[in-house]
Amino acid sequence: xxxxxxxxxxxxxxxxxxxxxxxxxxxxxxxxxxxxxxxxxxxxxxxxxxxxxxxxxxxxxxxxxxxxxxxxxxxxxxxxxxxxxxxxxxxxxxxxxxxxxxxxxxxxxxxxxx
Amino acid sequence: xxxxxxxxxxxxxxxxxxxxxxxxxxxxxxxxxxxxxxxxxxxxxxxxxxxxxxxxxxxxxxxxxxxxxxxxxxxxxxxxxxxxxxxxxxxxxxxxxxxxxxxxxxxxxxxxxxxxxxxxxxxxxxxxxxxxxxxxxxxxxxxxxxxxxxxxxxxxxxxxxxxxxxxxxxxxxxxxxxxxxxxxxxxxxxxxxxxxxxxxxxxxx
Numbered sequence: 001x002x003x004x005x006x007x008x009x010x011x012x013x014x015x016x017x018x019x020x021x022x023x024x025x026x027x028x029x030x031x032x033x034x035x036x037x038x039x040x041x042x043x044x045x046x047x048x049x050x051x052x053x054x055x056x057x058x059x060x061x062x063x064x065x066x067x068x069x070x071x072x073x074x075x076x077x078x079x080x081x082x083x084x085x086x087x088x089x090x091x092x093x094x095x096x097x098x099x100x101x102x103x104x105x106x107x108x109x110x111x112x113x114x
Numbered sequence: 115x116x117x118x119x120x121x122x123x124x125x126x127x128x129x130x131x132x133x134x135x136x137x138x139x140x141x142x143x144x145x146x147x148x149x150x151x152x153x154x155x156x157x158x159x160x161x162x163x164x165x166x167x168x169x170x171x172x173x174x175x176x177x178x179x180x181x182x183x184x185x186x187x188x189x190x191x192x193x194x195x196x197x198x199x200x201x202x203x204x205x206x207x208x209x210x211x212x213x214x215x216x217x218x219x220x221x222x223x224x225x226x227x228x229x230x231x232x233x234x235x236x237x238x239x240x241x242x243x244x245x246x247x248x249x250x251x252x253x254x255x256x257x258x259x260x261x262x263x264x265x266x267x268x269x270x271x272x273x274x275x276x277x278x279x280x281x282x283x284x285x286x287x288x289x290x291x292x293x294x295x296x297x298x299x300x301x302x303x304x305x306x307x308x309x310x311x312x313x314x315x316x317x318x319x
Contacts, residue, residue, distance in 0.1 A: 021203070022203075023200075026196060030193075037188060062311040062312075079138075103163065103164050
């Protein structure tokens with residue numbers, strides 16, 4: 001703990017890169033990931049909710065698990081500014097939503113075509 | 115306090131580049147590769163979602179998917195993502211044996227994942243559900259197979275890295291490589307979560 005403090009108050013930057021997470025953050029991320037995997041499995045395999053509710057819950061659980069892995073495993077917060085990796089990720093997600101959302105939208109409203 | 119200062123001193127001795135750490139740029143470059151991979155997978159996901167109902171008289175997702183195997187694959191890959199993180203922690207403590215040990219555990223879990231996936235594919239083909247059976251199955255094998263190929267390449271890469279770590283130990287170069295491969299491994303786990311959700315869970319619900 002004391003070491004962590006020195007790293008933050010002392011020579012900034014260098015050690016925060018070196019530090020890259022602790023055992024605690026990995027265990028937290030692992031436990032959260034397991035919980036976020038079990039919830040959708042239980043709901044789908046036991047037919048606990050109706051179709052729409054199931055879809056919403058399993059999709060939210062997947063996105064939350066993405067966030068957990070980004071923060072606890074991939075340490076997205078621990079890079080130096082400017083955060084080019086975050087900017088690149090945002091661009092990637094915009095392209096992803098455009099490609100996936102656009103494909104679904106076009107193909108659902110144009111069923112005659114195929 | 116004194117101990118922590120000494121510890122820090124030892125670290126900067128072999129790692130004293132301040133803000134101009136060459137690994138930082140390599141890791142950023144690897145991030146951009148991962149983002150380009152996100153775009154690759156977004157196209158394959160879009161194709162699968164659009165074609166998933168087009169079974170052309172062949173088996174449907176619900177008839178085909180065996181959830182026990184998929185659940186096992188999920189937890190194996192999730193655990194291997196965690197153990198690759200433990201490898202990075204061992205590297206940060208400069209413990210070469212533990213680092214290689216956790217990489218071996220990660221690689222074994224990855225190999226178990228690939229083994230299960232291959233047997234899943236073989237079972238499907240034996241049931242007559244091949245790549246050419248329907249548009250649904252073409253999209254399915256392309257999407258899930260591309261992820262499996264990524265894991266297989268990661269395995270070969272990890273074995274190469276373990277050999278290099280054994281020969282050269284933890285150096286500035288190998289440190290960057292371990293960091294990058296653990297990022298890659300976490301990324302593959304994230305892709306798998308979306309495969310599980312969109313392909314398997316939505317297929318059987």
